[in-house]
Amino acid sequence: xxxxxxxxxxxxxxxxxxxxxxxxxxxxxxxxxxxxxxxxxxxxxxxxxxxxxxxxxxxxxxxxxxxxxxxxxxxxxxxxxxxxxxxxxxxxxxxxxxxxxxxxxxxxxxxxxxxxxxxxxxxxxxxxxxxxxxxxxxxxxxxxxxxxxxxxxxx
Amino acid sequence: xxxxxxxxxxxxxxxxxxxxxxxxxxxxxxxxxxxxxxxxxxxxxxxxxxxxxxxxxxxxxxxxxxxxxxxxxxxxxxxxxxxxxxxxxxxxxxxxxxxxxxxxxxxxxxxxxxxxxx
Numbered sequence: 009x010x011x012x013x014x015x016x017x018x019x020x021x022x023x024x025x026x027x028x029x030x031x032x033x034x035x036x037x038x039x040x041x042x043x044x045x046x047x048x049x050x051x052x053x054x055x056x057x058x059x060x061x062x063x064x065x066x067x068x069x070x071x072x073x074x075x076x077x078x079x080x081x082x083x084x085x086x087x088x089x090x091x092x093x094x095x096x097x098x099x100x101x102x103x104x105x106x107x108x109x110x111x112x113x114x115x116x117x118x119x120x121x122x123x124x125x126x127x128x129x130x131x132x133x134x135x136x137x138x139x140x141x142x143x144x145x146x147x148x149x150x151x152x153x154x155x156x157x158x159x160x161x162x163x
Numbered sequence: 164x165x166x167x168x169x170x171x172x173x174x175x176x177x178x179x180x181x182x183x184x185x186x187x188x189x190x191x192x193x194x195x196x197x198x199x200x201x202x203x204x205x206x207x208x209x210x211x212x213x214x215x216x217x218x219x220x221x222x223x224x225x226x227x228x229x230x231x232x233x234x235x236x237x238x239x240x241x242x243x244x245x246x247x248x249x250x251x252x253x254x255x256x257x258x259x260x261x262x263x264x265x266x267x268x269x270x271x272x273x274x275x276x277x278x279x280x281x
Contacts, residue, residue: 012254018266020273028269038264041257117273122262124254126176 011125018118022083022111025118029086029109035061042066055080059088071095075107085110090124171224172250175243178223183208184216188225191239199228199235 018025028034032049039046040063047062047070055077062072072094079087087108105126112119178184187202203213217237220226227238 012251012258014255014258014262016262016266018269020266020269024272024276025265025269028265028272034268037268038261041260118269120262120265122258124258126250 011123014122016120016122017114017116018120020117022113022118025111025120026083026086039063040065040071053077053080053086060093062094069095075104078106079108083111171243172247174223175225175247178219178225179244179247181216181219183213184220187213187216187220187237188239188244191226191237192241196236196238199237202237 020028028038030051030053032051035049035051036046039049039061042065044063044065047064049059049061051057051059053059057077058074059077060072060074062070064070071092073090073092073096075089075091077086077088079085085108087106090105090107091103103126105124107125108123110121110123112121179188183206186205190202190205191197199214199217200210202217203210206213217226217228221228224243225240227240229236229238
């Protein structure tokens with residue numbers, strides 16, 4: 009519930025994927041939820057080093073996030089803290105979360121696993137460790153189905 | 164305002180972290196409402212402990228308790244859960260679209276690297 013995991017298979021070797029994740033030139037090509045431009049990207053890829061990325065969305069709003077690299081394993085694993093400093097999610101102001109990328113070599117290239125975990129409270133950290141995400145998501149999905157029905161009833 | 168909303172979200176997550184409380188919510192989701200003693204029955208823990216869990220769920224706004232005579236009936240209130248889901252889906256959109264472009268970019272770099280090798 010408190011963490012999001014996405015898995016992608018990419019037809020490129022781990023070293024190339026890692027470069028796309030860590031270099032400013034790479035980040036500028038993909039970072040952000042729509043086709044709006046990345047305005048700048050800075051990375052200092054070593055433990056304790058920081059990143060800062062700012063992008064503009066097609067609706068004109070600008071968003072910037074920053075964080076610190078917590079784990080760096082060339083072509084294998086990247087973990088960083090994450091915080092919105094401009095724009096982003098209003099709920100998230102000042103909240104530090106944790107973002108990790110794991111790269112696994114596969115025949116066709118790389119299997120990339122992204123995990124973004126909300127970490128503000130002790131409770132959410134514990135919940136993340138217990139790994140009950142799947143169960144609670146199922147539960148919550150049923151709730152969102154129920155909400156869709158509510159709306160239907162009202163119309 | 165922003166902090167208030169954030170702390171509300173934290174309360175939801177904190178309430179959901181406990182397996183007993185999740186079991187209670189799952190049951191209320193199936194049955195719509197149940198009396199406190201019905202809810203307590205499947206658990207090995209004692210009624211006062213169940214009452215404490217209900218307090219936490221109540222404070223997080225996940226349930227509503229109503230009293231009729233001697234029976235307290237518990238109803239589910241899914242709104243805070245929905246908000247937590249929205250948090251997740253916003254990030255899912257953000258990352259899912261970013262990763263699509265990341266894949267396209269990395270795949271073009273891979274193709275380029277292979278062309279150079281030849």
